[in-house]
Amino acid sequence: MVISDHLPAGRMGDGPLDRFAQLAADPGPRILYRAPMGLALVLIVSGALILYGGAELAVRGASRLASSLGVRAFALGALLFGVDVEGMGATLTAAGRGDTEIATGGAFGTVLFLFTVALGLALLLGRRPIPAPSTMMLLAPGGGVILAALAISDRYVDRLEGLLLVVGYAGYVFFLLRDRRVGSEEPAPQPGGAPLPPELSTVPEPAAERPGALRAAAPTVVGLGLLYAGAWLIVEGGARLTLSAGLTAGFVGAAVIGALTSLDEVLLEVLPVRRGVPELATGNLFGTLTAFTTGVLGLAALVRPLTLDTGANLAFLGAAFLYAVVAVTFLLRRRAGWVLGVFLLAFYAAWLVYAAGA
Numbered sequence: 452m453v454i455s456d457h458l459p460a461g462r463m464g465d466g467p468l469d470r471f472a473q474l475a476a477d478p479g480p481r482i483l484y485r486a487p488m489g490l491a492l493v494l495i496v497s498g499a500l501i502l503y504g505g506a507e508l509a510v511r512g513a514s515r516l517a518s519s520l521g522v523r524a525f526a527l528g529a530l531l532f533g534v535d536v537e538g539m540g541a542t543l544t545a546a547g548r549g550d551t552e553i554a555t556g557g558a559f560g561t562v563l564f565l566f567t568v569a570l571g572l573a574l575l576l577g578r579r580p581i582p583a584p585s586t587m588m589l590l591a592p593g594g595g596v597i598l599a600a601l602a603i604s605d606r607y608v609d610r611l612e613g614l615l616l617v618v619g620y621a622g623y624v625f626f627l628l629r630d631r632r633v634g635s636e637e638p639a640p641q642p643g644g645a646p647l648p649p650e651l652s653t654v655p656e657p658a659a660e661r662p663g664a665l666r667a668a669a670p671t672v673v674g675l676g677l678l679y680a681g682a683w684l685i686v687e688g689g690a691r692l693t694l695s696a697g698l699t700a701g702f703v704g705a706a707v708i709g710a711l712t713s714l715d716e717v718l719l720e721v722l723p724v725r726r727g728v729p730e731l732a733t734g735n736l737f738g739t740l741t742a743f744t745t746g747v748l749g750l751a752a753l754v755r756p757l758t759l760d761t762g763a764n765l766a767f768l769g770a771a772f773l774y775a776v777v778a779v780t781f782l783l784r785r786r787a788g789w790v791l792g793v794f795l796l797a798f799y800a801a802w803l804v805y806a807a808g809a
Contacts, residue, residue, distance in 0.1 A: 466758055467494065475804055477583060485490065487593055488652070493747075497681075498680075498681045501677050501680055501681035504674075504677055504681075505673075505675070505676070505677025505679075505680070507672045507674070507722060508670050508671075508673055508674030508677065509532075509670075509671055509674030509675050509677075509719070509728070510719070510722045510723050510726055510728065510731060511670060511674075511676070512569040512668070512670030512671030512672075512673075512674050513527055513528065513531055513532070513670070513671050513674075513728075513731055514723075514728045514731065515666075515670075515671075516668055516671050517731075519668075522628075522733065523730065523734075524728055524730035524731050525584050525585075525730040525733060526627040526628065526732035526734060527731070527734065528719075528732065528733070528734025528735045528738060529627055529734040529735065529737060529738025530624065530627060530728060530734075531671065531675065531714075532719045532731070532734065532738065532739070533733035533734065533735055533737075533738020533739045533741065533742045534738075534739075534742045534746070534747075535561060535715070535716060535739060535742075535743075537796075538558070538561040538743065538747070539742075539743075539747045539750075541557050542554045542555075542557045542558045542561075542743075542747055542751050543747075543750060543751055543754055544750075544785075545557060545751075546577040546751035546752070546754040546755045546757065547754050549755060550807075551751075551755060551756070551757040551758050552758060552759065552760045552762070554751045554757060555608075555748070555751070555757050555758075555759045555763040555766075555767075556736045556759075556760075556762050556763035556766055557601070558743045558744075558747050558748050559743070559763060559766035559767040559770050560746075560752065560766045561716075561739065561743050561771055562739060562740050562743050562744065562766075562770040563766050563769050563770045563773070563799070563802070564716070564799070565716045565735075565738070565739050565740075565796045566602065566718070566736070566770060566774065566777060566795065567735060567773065567796060567799030567802075568717060568795075568796065568799055569716045569719075569720040569721070569736075569800055570720055570736060570777070570780035570795055571791075571792040571793070571794075571795035571796040571799070572717060572720065572791070572792070572796075573720040573721045573724045573732055573792070574724075574787055574788060574789055574791055574792030574795070575722070575789050575792040575793070575796075576721055576725065577721075577724040577725065577729075578724075578725065580786040580787060580788040581724055581729045581732065581786060581787050581788075582729055582734065582785065582786050583733075583781035583782070583784075583785045583786060583787070584730070584733045584734075584737070585754075586782065588733075588737060589737070589781055589782060590776050590778070591623060591626060591737075591741070592623075592737045592740045592744075592774065592778075593774070593778070594619065594623070594771075594772050595619060595620070595623060595740065595741040595744045595745040596740070596744055596774055598615070598616055598733070598744070598745055599616065599620045599744035599745065599748060599767065600767075600771065602616060602748070602752075603759055603764070606758060606759040606760075606764065607757065607759070608748065608752040608756060608759075609756045610752055610753055610756060611635055612752060613748070613749040613750070613751070613752025613753045613756075613757075613780070614749065614750075614753065615749070616744075616745045616746065616748055616749030616752065617745070617746055617749035617750060617753070618749075619745045619746075619749075620741060620742060620745035620746030620749065621746075623741050623745065627738075639644070640738075649804075661792065669748070670787040673776070679715075681715065682782060713738065716735065719732070719735050720732045720735060720736065723735075736777075738769070740774055744767075744770075761806075762806055765802070765805070766805045766806070769798075769802050769806075773798065775797065776791075776794075777791070
């Protein structure tokens, strides 16, 4: 590994985020970050394998845990999967280091990547269209988007605004935990009034048929641990392959850090849809949106007041636009299919090209 000698003294850390921060934030000549290619590839491949195994275990465990606790799979997906520890850790670490443009870019980039690459692949690879959550669950994240828009309107988020954002996320969590109704508008019945297949049913099992909570929670916890370990290895490998270019810190946070720390979210979107538990996928989708536009952004502002550059601002605008598109599609059609998936992937490619030159 070679880092040029002009880096500010005392700022070099050991984690992948520290190296991304140096690449993006140093105002001097751009840095070439080198590492052995073989080690980087081993880290990425190992992380991907661990990530897949963890995602499989987490999805199966979360489905059983929702049934055991008698809660909506959507709510469990929003709370367990929506707070992406890897992405949140990257955002808070960047804020603590003073790289606040990277922090905001990373937070909004996580949402942008999830709503484009992760959801797009889930829609293309799913065996059938994804059914819509309930109207209230679709609209509730809009409150978080509005709060974030107000907070960043002057491209600065102070500690008071950060506290209000955290309170807003706490209100969303309270709303999720209170909503124990059937809530989700289920897919249309089969022709002739046949019941829905069991894997598409959104109604919790009767209490007598539910598995024990501890037995259901164990694979969920182990799966989440493997998810975060695999994601860390992928980010570490990605850091070793990353070259510095003339990019804004916010763009690096949104396009590089946001994408690498969200690779686990791709599996948490695709696998639930493939395994017949689409509520976990939509819960993860809208839960992550709310968590990163309110709770994570607010916590980062409490660590250090945040500033936004053009890259971070474009990431938020892209995420807000995609939320509107996806929510309106679900509201009008009550499902989403491959056409929306193609649009989302094309949008992300166009956003990368535009934001890189902004």
